[in-house]
Amino acid sequence: MKHLAALNIYFVKYKWLFSLGLLFTAISIVFSIFQPVMVRQIFDLLSQNLDSYRMISDTGIKGLFRADFSRVLAFYGITILLSALLSGFFMFLQRQTLIVMSRHIEFDLKNDIYQHYQVLDLNFFKMHRTGDLMSRITEDVSRVRMYVGPAIMYSARTVIMVVMIIYLMVKVNLELTLYTLSPLPVLALTIYFVNRVIHRKSERIQAQLSNLTSIAQESYSGIRVIKSYVQEDASAQHFEQASGEYRKSSVSLAKTDALYQPSMSLMIGLSVILTIFIGGIQVIRGNITVGNLAEFVIYVNMLIFPFFSIGWVASMIQRAAASQQRINEFLQTKPDIKDRPGAKDVTLKGHVRFEHVSFTYPHTGIKAIRDFDLDIQPGQKIAVIGRTGSGKSTLAQLLLRMYDPQQGRVLLDGHDIRDLRLESLRSQISYVPQDVFLFSDNITNNIRFGAPAAGQEAVQQAARQASVEKDILNFREGFDTMIGERGVTLSGGQKQRISIARALIMDPNIMVFDDCLSAVDARTEKEIIGNLYAYLKDKTAIIITHRIFALFEFDKVIVVDDGRIVETGTHEELMSLNGYYAELYNRQQSGEEESVTE
Numbered sequence: 001m002k003h004l005a006a007l008n009i010y011f012v013k014y015k016w017l018f019s020l021g022l023l024f025t026a027i028s029i030v031f032s033i034f035q036p037v038m039v040r041q042i043f044d045l046l047s048q049n050l051d052s053y054r055m056i057s058d059t060g061i062k063g064l065f066r067a068d069f070s071r072v073l074a075f076y077g078i079t080i081l082l083s084a085l086l087s088g089f090f091m092f093l094q095r096q097t098l099i100v101m102s103r104h105i106e107f108d109l110k111n112d113i114y115q116h117y118q119v120l121d122l123n124f125f126k127m128h129r130t131g132d133l134m135s136r137i138t139e140d141v142s143r144v145r146m147y148v149g150p151a152i153m154y155s156a157r158t159v160i161m162v163v164m165i166i167y168l169m170v171k172v173n174l175e176l177t178l179y180t181l182s183p184l185p186v187l188a189l190t191i192y193f194v195n196r197v198i199h200r201k202s203e204r205i206q207a208q209l210s211n212l213t214s215i216a217q218e219s220y221s222g223i224r225v226i227k228s229y230v231q232e233d234a235s236a237q238h239f240e241q242a243s244g245e246y247r248k249s250s251v252s253l254a255k256t257d258a259l260y261q262p263s264m265s266l267m268i269g270l271s272v273i274l275t276i277f278i279g280g281i282q283v284i285r286g287n288i289t290v291g292n293l294a295e296f297v298i299y300v301n302m303l304i305f306p307f308f309s310i311g312w313v314a315s316m317i318q319r320a321a322a323s324q325q326r327i328n329e330f331l332q333t334k335p336d337i338k339d340r341p342g343a344k345d346v347t348l349k350g351h352v353r354f355e356h357v358s359f360t361y362p363h364t365g366i367k368a369i370r371d372f373d374l375d376i377q378p379g380q381k382i383a384v385i386g387r388t389g390s391g392k393s394t395l396a397q398l399l400l401r402m403y404d405p406q407q408g409r410v411l412l413d414g415h416d417i418r419d420l421r422l423e424s425l426r427s428q429i430s431y432v433p434q435d436v437f438l439f440s441d442n443i444t445n446n447i448r449f450g451a452p453a454a455g456q457e458a459v460q461q462a463a464r465q466a467s468v469e470k471d472i473l474n475f476r477e478g479f480d481t482m483i484g485e486r487g488v489t490l491s492g493g494q495k496q497r498i499s500i501a502r503a504l505i506m507d508p509n510i511m512v513f514d515d516c517l518s519a520v521d522a523r524t525e526k527e528i529i530g531n532l533y534a535y536l537k538d539k540t541a542i543i544i545t546h547r548i549f550a551l552f553e554f555d556k557v558i559v560v561d562d563g564r565i566v567e568t569g570t571h572e573e574l575m576s577l578n579g580y581y582a583e584l585y586n587r588q589q590s591g592e593e594e595s596v597t598e
């Protein structure tokens with residue numbers, strides 16, 4: 001329960017809706033309680049006057065009596081109708097305030113979690129599965145919403161109604177009240193336990209359903225592989241097996257569900273029988289009137305739902321507390337990478353320095369960078385070459401301060417990057433990642449992602465420089481073409497070039513290209529390199545690559561192995577060293593000539 005205390009700030013924020021909701025709930029209950037009181041009065045009036053009516057022999061007086069009586073009955077009838085209408089109206093207002101409040105809180109909570117996700121560092125995302133992140137912002141928030149909305153609403157109704165009705169009942173007869181109420185706690189407990197079982201089973205069904213969905217989804221997207229390996233039958237069998245488990249759980253849930261209604265009816269019936277039986281005895285003894293008995297039967301019926309909701313609300317609150325605990329766990333996670341107090345905004349010229357940097361990935365313990373020392377002067381173009389897994393991409397991650405090194409410093413224009421504001425640092429470095437990510441949006445918006453204010457002309461120019469403009473113009477809708485599941489499917493090379501265009505449009509002084517031409521053919525690669533050469537003129541550029549671009553005159557080529565610099569120099573110097581670089585170059589020259597850009 002203590003986890004739910006985190007939601008109190010939202011109750012304070014929506015205190016007006018909350019207080020009004022409670023007020024409307026109370027008013028609605030007062031009007032609904034009015035009805036059994038009216039019924040009691042009618043019954044009492046009837047039973048008190050029926051004998052006198054029977055004794056009157058004069059038909060004229062009898063007629064007058066009847067007319068009078070009809071008027072009184074009509075008055076009561078209209079009063080009951082009016083109070084039912086008013087009770088309903090205030091119940092409507094109660095939902096308009098409390099349930100509306102819960103939707104506002106759901107909205108705020110989702111946004112707060114989403115915003116918190118944005119400030120958390122990469123390490124956090126590596127340590128949690130995407131599905132987990134998604135379920136906390138969707139399913140967990142929905143369960144919490146059930147607490148701040150329906151659970152609060154039904155609890156308020158239950159408390160107010162039970163207090164008012166029990167007060168009225170005790171006023172009439174304590175003994176009858178105790179007998180009448182005795183089955184209700186059993187009802188609440190039964191509902192609570194049945195609900196827990198239902199919840200457990202529903203959870204299992206939910207998990208099986210999502211498993212079923214992923215199997216179906218995977219086989220649709222992998223249909224080409226399934227067909228080419230003639231695995232249709234095996235795939236169908238796999239689905240049938242998962243589907244069978246889902247059916248088994250669903251049938252089991254239906255059986256438990258079937259218990260629900262009868263157990264409720266049993267308890268209701270028991271309470272009514274007890275009321276009539278014990279109440280009848282009390283009427284005979286003259287302790288209560290017939291009207292009281294009628295009133296009691298209505299009270300019992302009115303109390304059934306509140307007692308029923310105790311069990312239901314209790315399990316709802318339990319689930320919400322567990323969900324809020326999971327949400328709090330995330331909300332209380334503080335990013336390791338954040339602005340230091342006094343972090344500065346500095347306009348960077350592009351002097352990059354790795355000063356004896358060593359870095360180990362915190363969650364895996366992999367030592368990716370070892371005593372790495374490199375100085376890149378503003379405007380220099382550096383190639384970083386090395387085997388796969390040698391630590392090249394990690395250097396880019398450190399430069400962008402996705403991680404902080406355990407030893408050494410990364411300096412930009414002489415400032416330790418930990419002293420710069422993160423936003424200022426990252427907005428002055430354009431980074432083209434190895435694994436391209438494009439949003440489900442049109443091409444224009446994907447390109448101007450890093451520079452939202454850029455005009456169409458700038459978007460087209462960036463696309464031209466990344467040699468993808470022609471491809472885009474060939475699409476029917478040109479730059480407005482949608483990308484993603486419902487849009488056009490781009491080739492790997494086209495995606496890479498759009499990702500390059502996105503980096504170029506930012507136009508900062510420092511650029512990092514992380515093996516971003518791997519899916520581009522040699523001719524296009526040559527064209528892009530040519531464009532980049534002019535574009536990068538005064539910029540500092542770090543180009544991480546597997547392949548040697550002999551056409552590009554790098555100021556320095558760094559060969560990295562196992563997180564260390566093993567060779568460094570210009571193309572000529574490295575060739576004369578006759579080491580890894582020369583070997584790679586010769587191999588590309590002979591065997592894979594098409595991949596060497598010259």
Ligand SMILES: Nc1ncnc2c1ncn2[C@@H]1O[C@H](COP(=O)(O)OP(=O)(O)OP(=O)(O)O)[C@@H](O)[C@H]1O
Nearest residue numbers: 126361364366368387388389390391392393394395
């Ligand atoms: N996010 C990460 N978490 C944990 N370990 C990582 C992470 N990223 C990379 N590594 C590990 O760090 C080492 C260096 O990886 P890195 O991606 O920097 O190499 P790379 O030279 O860029 O490789 P490639 O050319 O294949 O992209 C590898 O052993 C890799 O498994």
